[in-house]
Amino acid sequence: MRRLLLASLLVALVWPLRAAEPVDILVQGAERLEIREVLAALGPNAVKCNLGPFSFWRGRIGRHAVVVSLTGQGLLNCTVATVLGIEEFKPRLIVNQGTSGAQAPFLALHDIIVGERALDYGNFVSPLRSPGEGSKPLTWTPVPQRLREPRRGELIAYGDGFRGDPTALAVALRTRNAMGRVFAGTIGSAHEVNLELDRVKWSAHTFGMDVEEMESGHVAAVAHAYGVRYIAFRVVSDAPYEGVPFFPMAARATALFTLNFLENFPPLAPPTPVP
Amino acid sequence: MIRSALLLSLFVCLSPLLAATPADLLLVAADDATLRPVIQRLTGTQVETRGGWTIWRGQLAGKSVVLTRTEGDPLNAVAATTLALRLHPPRLVVVFGVSRAHDPALRAGDCVVSERFAAFDGLQSAMTALGGGSNSLTWTKRPHKMVTAGERETSTEFFVADPTALAIARDLKPAEGRVVGGTLGSAHQVNREADRIAWLREKWKTSTEDGESAHVAGTAALFGVPVIGLRVVDGTPAAATALALSFVEAWK
Numbered sequence: 001m002r003r004l005l006l007a008s009l010l011v012a013l014v015w016p017l018r019a020a021e022p023v024d025i026l027v028q029g030a031e032r033l034e035i036r037e038v039l040a041a042l043g044p045n046a047v048k049c050n051l052g053p054f055s056f057w058r059g060r061i062g063r064h065a066v067v068v069s070l071t072g073q074g075l076l077n078c079t080v081a082t083v084l085g086i087e088e089f090k091p092r093l094i095v096n097q098g099t100s101g102a103q104a105p106f107l108a109l110h111d112i113i114v115g116e117r118a119l120d121y122g123n124f125v126s127p128l129r130s131p132g133e134g135s136k137p138l139t140w141t142p143v144p145q146r147l148r149e150p151r152r153g154e155l156i157a158y159g160d161g162f163r164g165d166p167t168a169l170a171v172a173l174r175t176r177n178a179m180g181r182v183f184a185g186t187i188g189s190a191h192e193v194n195l196e197l198d199r200v201k202w203s204a205h206t207f208g209m210d211v212e213e214m215e216s217g218h219v220a221a222v223a224h225a226y227g228v229r230y231i232a233f234r235v236v237s238d239a240p241y242e243g244v245p246f247f248p249m250a251a252r253a254t255a256l257f258t259l260n261f262l263e264n265f266p267p268l269a270p271p272t273p274v275p
Numbered sequence: 276m277i278r279s280a281l282l283l284s285l286f287v288c289l290s291p292l293l294a295a296t297p298a299d300l301l302l303v304a305a306d307d308a309t310l311r312p313v314i315q316r317l318t319g320t321q322v323e324t325r326g327g328w329t330i331w332r333g334q335l336a337g338k339s340v341v342l343t344r345t346e347g348d349p350l351n352a353v354a355a356t357t358l359a360l361r362l363h364p365p366r367l368v369v370v371f372g373v374s375r376a377h378d379p380a381l382r383a384g385d386c387v388v389s390e391r392f393a394a395f396d397g398l399q400s401a402m403t404a405l406g407g408g409s410n411s412l413t414w415t416k417r418p419h420k421m422v423t424a425g426e427r428e429t430s431t432e433f434f435v436a437d438p439t440a441l442a443i444a445r446d447l448k449p450a451e452g453r454v455v456g457g458t459l460g461s462a463h464q465v466n467r468e469a470d471r472i473a474w475l476r477e478k479w480k481t482s483t484e485d486g487e488s489a490h491v492a493g494t495a496a497l498f499g500v501p502v503i504g505l506r507v508v509d510g511t512p513a514a515a516t517a518l519a520l521s522f523v524e525a526w527k
Binding site for chain 1: 324325326327328329346348349350351353354357358361394396397398399400401402403404405406407408409410411412417419420421422423424426428462463464465466467468469470471473474490493494497498
């Protein structure tokens with residue numbers, strides 16, 4: 001009977017309790033290697049929660065209440081994981097971090113790009129070509145990601161992508177990367193691995209991209225739609241201009257950088273109550 | 276103490292399920308032109324908006340029905356479908372609309388019902404030096420690494436449609452066009468190069484392309500919810516809506 005009463009009480013309390021206690025920061029990584037150090041920093045008292053097939057770990061890192069999310073690769077996985085993470089944990093800031101391929105020739109293994117902008121670069125309309133005329137990707141016309149502005153009900157095109165949170169960007173740019181350099185830049189996302197240098201050059205020129213990967217631009221769009229602050233960190237794990245193949249352990253650099261960022265980032269104030 | 280903490284954690288994790296209101300069908304389409312005639316037929320309509328995504332729900336043909344709008348692209352489709360699945364878990368997802376043919380045997384007005392779905396936006400190109408150009412016909416396809424239980428990634432080329440729903444869909448009698456089983460492909464792309472379309476058909480076995488259907492199917496797969504897709508080749512929104520409404524009538 002006591003258990004039944006306890007269970008009923010919890011059912012009644014859980015939803016308002018969750019709404020009243022958002023976490024400070026949702027830290028995301030697509031692969032286990034990208035969150036390993038962050039997960040370890042949560043300590044042994046972290047509470048694991050599964051939503052669908054996605055895992056989340058809740059705990060504290062320094063001054064912040066943090067949820068770590070293993071999003072999986074690509075738009076499909078990371079969009080679902082981000083919607084679930086926002087709906088469930090109501091974060092005030094999202095940090096999406098992981099590996100990337102260099103598109104700017106000056107970047108080297110273990111350099112980190114902090115996302116001034118993140119965008120989806122994989123969308124296009126191709127021109128009409130008859131059979132036998134081949135395919136010419138450098139002539140395709142990009143299509144910007146659109147989001148519906150809920151108050152006016154209009155679809156807005158975000159051709160330049162989504163800006164990183166200015167405070168988080170400033171803190172990140174004075175955060176130490178023990179394994180390489182740190183630059184502000186533009187992160188492009190698509191379910192693609194591009195190694196044709198002419199196309200790499202084209203997308204760097206067309207979108208201003210410094211690195212390519214598979215999640216940041218999509219997560220940024222979802223965060224923007226919900227009005228949640230957002231920043232992305234991407235370590236260079238492969239550099240086609242230098243012939244550097246994918247080095248998965250580069251993920252460690254971005255996770256360690258994220259921990260340094262969390263130490264430097266000031267506590268997030270709760271949102272101002274609406275009068 | 277530990278048992279109480281575990282119980283609390285369990286309830287915290289299950290809270291969305293406790294708050295969710297189940298439905299019979301989730302209907303998913305790209306735009307207002309396709310959805311509005313369905314919404315107008317709902318009774319007891321309720322509307323919810325979160326983060327720019329809208330969910331309508333009500334009763335239609337004796338079933339509890341939820342609708343959401345994809346805006347015709349994968350990101351909005353996945354986000355809107357995730358929200359709908361979380362808030363109102365359905366017995367079946369129906370994604371419907373118009374499409375462009377990849378299969379040269381298809382004719383305008385044909386109704387392609389999904390045997391399976393292919394999200395064909397994944398690619399990998401080979402290392403090519405500057406000046407070597409770019410040619411999508413030399414790319415290799417990159418299947419989606421779907422997150423599955425136990426934090427595993429499962430490489431997935433196709434999402435399979437629900438066989439019971441497919442059998443019902445095959446028996447539909449649209450006013451125009453044939454009913455054909457096939458693979459519904461989607462990406463945030465409009466492909467108009469004939470050689471690339473042939474390449475996509477060869478590699479991904481696509482019958483048609485549109486902006487969302489396979490991504491909606493992939494989202495449903497992540498939650499373990501059955502899915503069916505209905506697409507009218509070079510059709511009008513009205514034809515797609517009529518096809519979906521006839522499916523809703525026929526589905527039990």
